Amino acid sequence: MTASEGLTMQSKTPATFVLVHGAWSGGWCYARVAHLLRSRGHTVFTPTLSGQGERAHLLSGAINLTTHIADVLGVFHYERLSDVVLAGHSYGGMVITGVADRAPDKIKALAYLDAFVPQDGQSLFDINIPANTQRFVQAAGTVGGLAVPAPPAAYFGVNAADAATVDALATPFPLGCFTEKLKLSGAYCSVKQHLYVHGTVLPRESPFRPFYERAVAAGWSTHALSCGHHVMLDQPEKTAELLESLVSA
Amino acid sequence: MTASEGLTMQSKTPATFVLVHGAWSGGWCYARVAHLLRSRGHTVFTPTLSGQGERAHLLSGAINLTTHIADVLGVFHYERLSDVVLAGHSYGGMVITGVADRAPDKIKALAYLDAFVPQDGQSLFDINIPANTQRFVQAAGTVGGLAVPAPPAAYFGVNAADAATVDALATPFPLGCFTEKLKLSGAYCSVKQHLYVHGTVLPRESPFRPFYERAVAAGWSTHALSCGHHVMLDQPEKTAELLESLVSA
Amino acid sequence: MTASEGLTMQSKTPATFVLVHGAWSGGWCYARVAHLLRSRGHTVFTPTLSGQGERAHLLSGAINLTTHIADVLGVFHYERLSDVVLAGHSYGGMVITGVADRAPDKIKALAYLDAFVPQDGQSLFDINIPANTQRFVQAAGTVGGLAVPAPPAAYFGVNAADAATVDALATPFPLGCFTEKLKLSGAYCSVKQHLYVHGTVLPRESPFRPFYERAVAAGWSTHALSCGHHVMLDQPEKTAELLESLVSA
Numbered sequence: 001m002t003a004s005e006g007l008t009m010q011s012k013t014p015a016t017f018v019l020v021h022g023a024w025s026g027g028w029c030y031a032r033v034a035h036l037l038r039s040r041g042h043t044v045f046t047p048t049l050s051g052q053g054e055r056a057h058l059l060s061g062a063i064n065l066t067t068h069i070a071d072v073l074g075v076f077h078y079e080r081l082s083d084v085v086l087a088g089h090s091y092g093g094m095v096i097t098g099v100a101d102r103a104p105d106k107i108k109a110l111a112y113l114d115a116f117v118p119q120d121g122q123s124l125f126d127i128n129i130p131a132n133t134q135r136f137v138q139a140a141g142t143v144g145g146l147a148v149p150a151p152p153a154a155y156f157g158v159n160a161a162d163a164a165t166v167d168a169l170a171t172p173f174p175l176g177c178f179t180e181k182l183k184l185s186g187a188y189c190s191v192k193q194h195l196y197v198h199g200t201v202l203p204r205e206s207p208f209r210p211f212y213e214r215a216v217a218a219g220w221s222t223h224a225l226s227c228g229h230h231v232m233l234d235q236p237e238k239t240a241e242l243l244e245s246l247v248s249a
Numbered sequence: 250m251t252a253s254e255g256l257t258m259q260s261k262t263p264a265t266f267v268l269v270h271g272a273w274s275g276g277w278c279y280a281r282v283a284h285l286l287r288s289r290g291h292t293v294f295t296p297t298l299s300g301q302g303e304r305a306h307l308l309s310g311a312i313n314l315t316t317h318i319a320d321v322l323g324v325f326h327y328e329r330l331s332d333v334v335l336a337g338h339s340y341g342g343m344v345i346t347g348v349a350d351r352a353p354d355k356i357k358a359l360a361y362l363d364a365f366v367p368q369d370g371q372s373l374f375d376i377n378i379p380a381n382t383q384r385f386v387q388a389a390g391t392v393g394g395l396a397v398p399a400p401p402a403a404y405f406g407v408n409a410a411d412a413a414t415v416d417a418l419a420t421p422f423p424l425g426c427f428t429e430k431l432k433l434s435g436a437y438c439s440v441k442q443h444l445y446v447h448g449t450v451l452p453r454e455s456p457f458r459p460f461y462e463r464a465v466a467a468g469w470s471t472h473a474l475s476c477g478h479h480v481m482l483d484q485p486e487k488t489a490e491l492l493e494s495l496v497s498a
Numbered sequence: 499m500t501a502s503e504g505l506t507m508q509s510k511t512p513a514t515f516v517l518v519h520g521a522w523s524g525g526w527c528y529a530r531v532a533h534l535l536r537s538r539g540h541t542v543f544t545p546t547l548s549g550q551g552e553r554a555h556l557l558s559g560a561i562n563l564t565t566h567i568a569d570v571l572g573v574f575h576y577e578r579l580s581d582v583v584l585a586g587h588s589y590g591g592m593v594i595t596g597v598a599d600r601a602p603d604k605i606k607a608l609a610y611l612d613a614f615v616p617q618d619g620q621s622l623f624d625i626n627i628p629a630n631t632q633r634f635v636q637a638a639g640t641v642g643g644l645a646v647p648a649p650p651a652a653y654f655g656v657n658a659a660d661a662a663t664v665d666a667l668a669t670p671f672p673l674g675c676f677t678e679k680l681k682l683s684g685a686y687c688s689v690k691q692h693l694y695v696h697g698t699v700l701p702r703e704s705p706f707r708p709f710y711e712r713a714v715a716a717g718w719s720t721h722a723l724s725c726g727h728h729v730m731l732d733q734p735e736k737t738a739e740l741l742e743s744l745v746s747a
Contacts, residue, residue, distance in 0.1 A: 062309045144425065276577075303572025
């Protein structure tokens, strides 16, 4: 966004964005990106997944990936959305792939923000680094076995200014969202436009690098940002710009 | 129990038994043993754990090991039990150890029927054979990620006459019961009488053999029966006799 | 049961009893009656309804009459019962009527112990005294609106020796069990044997007297006991005797 465009300038092509957060998060993580996109005339939804953020009082072990896919499909249905740019961060990549498979005709583009990109029959645990999976199961085990406590913001390389906020707002994440294998009919393949944004600076091996590399090989629009895993917090303007690039494309 | 005693004879010392079933089961698995013990004048409870057997309509991912411990503690409280012989089969060993830690003064003896014997901080997944754990997580993943479908009766070496019934009555088991780590204060150590009954004939490596061997080393009353994992189905008379031996001991 | 028969005597016709408790109660209320019947060789189940007694930790606003009917049908299925004498106390009359409508071929006789006897389309609130209904809705409203706190034992005229225990073990009762209207196909009418036991001594107008009078008019086996509403606590021997009378009848 250049200064000359300003906040009151409308995009030439107002569009609809649905931004899906990752594990241990909430719609709150997209506040800046949503503001930027709305200020350019776009319609933006940042649904909070069941059991997370302001829905944390509904946390229960009964929540799984299917619940979260239904959460987002519900926004599509009740807000009567179509031609949506659907973005998912991290675990949110599981959710948006499932949503795209159920409602491909409502989706203009899929944007994976340092996210998992599952194939048919895969759970997040199946495509995460095995040591992480084991760590999460163990951590859940100490607090009832049904939800995984949030790792510290440092684990994700969150920028220093936001780290305390991220730690304060993080909520335990339902285990079933990690264990449930995603069933895909293949209908999602009819969505033709894809974006992958990778945050390259992580204080550990990144589970997302292989997905980024696969996206490059597949000819998606790919971008490696010199920041942590939470690209929407570390680089909100750039993230908004990349998302908006899908509209005019 | 000898033939001369018969089913209608009273035990000289009527006692109270609480028999806790294992995963994918229900109070129904103790029908024979309960009948034998009751016919000798004992009071017997065979509570079905939440989400299992006739409680299967209450199955949800929200059920964990803590739920099942509460299930059994509830029977103690509402039936005003004391001086109880508390038995657990298989996973039931997790439950009775937790119950014993919360209500050691109500328990006369602990009977592990081919069961897991956890220590503080351990989940069933922590003390099962790793390949089994992996298999169960994968199986849960294909059906929502929250409950593990029942293995066939053959997996447990159930006797031929009962196998079809066991398969018909088996119900999916909540994942959180396997992942939650049991917290033990150590109060359960004040229970002084222990029985371990091991079924030695399993068509695979037995996860229970190490617990049996540890029980032998610890000087518990130990018995290796030449039958499958479901000792109360394969050898009900012998199981009832061993349980009753704890009363007069 | 006469003194000469004694507790260890077998009944000439061993039978199966399922005893369903009323609101604010649990299987515990049948402990004496179950012991008496078992000591005569009968098989007895005293399932605790979801959210009550030792299932109180599962209390939720999602529990309704349908849940409780499923609770009892589950016992029939998983314990493989048939030819059952099915008894219900108070609210339990709603449950056993529903169970009888779903599984009439498994039931030998229906025993209403100072119980409601609903017809198709009726809820307990529809057939209770209006002032009681109003009182229960008001009481639920003060504690979250989803469960009715237990009235004191004195409200039911419980015998002096048991009153403190009844008060100690009473648990809040799910509102949906009172509001849900029972759907009856009429299949339950194929059960031909009926018992009604009425406790005549209540410190208020009895909602059960009209059902007793209707039972008399219908030619059921009817008995008016000079005791409070909890006939199984106030007169356990007499209650067991009346229940057993259904076996040989």
